[in-house]
Amino acid sequence: MLKGGPSSTPGVNKGPFLAPVSPEYGGGSLADVLPSALGVLGVPGAVDLLGLGAELAGVRRIAVLLVDGLGWYQIPVAAPYAPALAGLTATVGRPLTCGFPSTTPTSLVTLGTGVPAGAHGVVGFTLRVPGTDRVLSHIEWADDPSPLRWQPVTTWLERARAAGVAVTVVSRPEFGGTGLTLAANRGGDYRGAAGVDELAATMLTALAAGTGPTLVSGYHPDVDRHGHLSGVDSMPWRAAVTEVDALLSRLVDGLPPDAALLVTADHGQLDVPPGDRFDLDTDPRLTAGVRVVAGEPRVRYLHVEPGATADVVASWSGVLGSAARVLTRDEAVATGWFGPVPEEHLRRIGDVVVVCNDTYAVLASRSESPAVSRLVALHGADTAAEMTIPLLVVRG
Structure with a gap:
């Protein structure tokens, strides 16, 4: 930590x-x-x-x-x-x-x-497929979901x-x-x-x-x-x-x-130094109430259990402090980061959006490939x- x-x-x-x-x-x-x-x-x-x-x-x-x-x-x-x-x-x-x-x-x-991403729908490196617990990696994507439907x-x-x-x-x-x-x-x-x-x-x-x-x-x-x-x-x-x-x-x-x-x-x-890395999979405060994690280490999308949004925002804000901005989906969309987001693309963004500041990152050492945790330089944030x-x- x-x-x-x-x-x-x-x-x-x-x-x-x-x-x-x-x-x-x-x-x-x-x-x-x-x-x-x-x-x-x-x-x-x-x-x-x-x-x-x-x-x-x-x-x-x-x-x-x-x-x-x-x-x-x-x-x-x-x-x-x-x-x-x-x-x-x-x-x-x-x-x-x-x-x-x-x-x-x-x-x-x-x-x-x-x-912008809101319009084309590829709003992150990995995204939860709405209605499922599946996380789609766009760099390992073949034909499911159909590219013509996923990106219209x-x-x-x-x-x-x-x-x-x-x-x-x-x-x-x-x-x-x-x-x-x-x-x-x-x-x-x-x-x-x-x-x-x-x-x-x-x-x-x-x-x-x-x-x-x-x-x-x-x-x-x-x-x-x-x-x-x-x-x-x-x-x-x-x-x-x-x-x-x-x-x-x-x-x-x-x-x-x-x-x-x-x-x-x-x-x-x-570059993200070792001391600037959180690991959500080893901190129960960061897993509580979270059903699916997507995005990448510099921008996390948290899809939460019903009714858990406020608790997850409070918990992540308390743990990360000044290392990140922790926003609800509506707050994140309101920043204009994604441009206009049509209704059919909203649920691809997490219920909670975590954007890292400075050189911080949030790893997921158990739920993502171990290779991600070994990367030296990262990107994704603003x-x-x-x-x-x-x-x-x-x-x-």
Whole structure:
């Protein structure tokens, strides 16, 4: 059990990096990237909320690369090992926010649909399936529940294809056909690419193949993976950002004259020291009245026994103190974190929502995979380190 204040976090300074940040939906968020890019390409209904038109005048081909885990505040840490990334950030970069929670499944679907999580329904890393005690992990999701029902919003890739844009999705071969890929990227021709060399080559080939408007969406997961396993600024993390640097250089060098590259991320990361970790499964005060736990260590969704909401809020608030904000579902929705939430998606959010502050986390060592408790860097909450992401805009 933690005692005292938050410990120091390698690679993340205290102060503004750990201050709460609200999603800037409607002109400054990840949700606005594809509508803005497709607005440049003339897709009906696509509005250039990010003001890319002047930068991209005459562009007919756009590649969008999402680097998992590469937050805005991680780029200065990466700079010694990724000079091309640092240079592009300084000259053609600007900060955006991701949506809430700051987690990969939510962000991938937010990018693909152009709407906040409340609308598309993928409101967390893991979610309780309403009417059951089953917890759905979106990264292990196949076809139950149906991706078309669980995530009902038409993607911008579908809209682009209907408007005559050639659309290609390039990602790891094992992600093809998964529930998350269908929820986020349906509408694009899927191309598997196993590493950075194949990713760059496949994206550039797809970008150059068409004769008309073209959109290529690429995804690279390794910065996030090595941050989780070893920590921000660890040797494996440095190697991963070095690979990203080579990927960016190859993409920029290979852009056709009428093309542009947009580089963004799904979230940032921060290291969570051992002393800043609670374990709900070893504290009976945190399990009392709780039926199902979902979410992830930085944002917990607690589905409680009938009539237990007030008691669970009081108990968790007493145990966690300043380490987290403990809210009812209605209070959490009222913050605007999720955007508008239709009735059919409300019960996916816990009766109680726990959002960690600073570098704290709430583990579930027995009810979740033990691997989660061993992760070094985490994300999901609303600190600037997690929520602020880059947008780099490069013309061919």
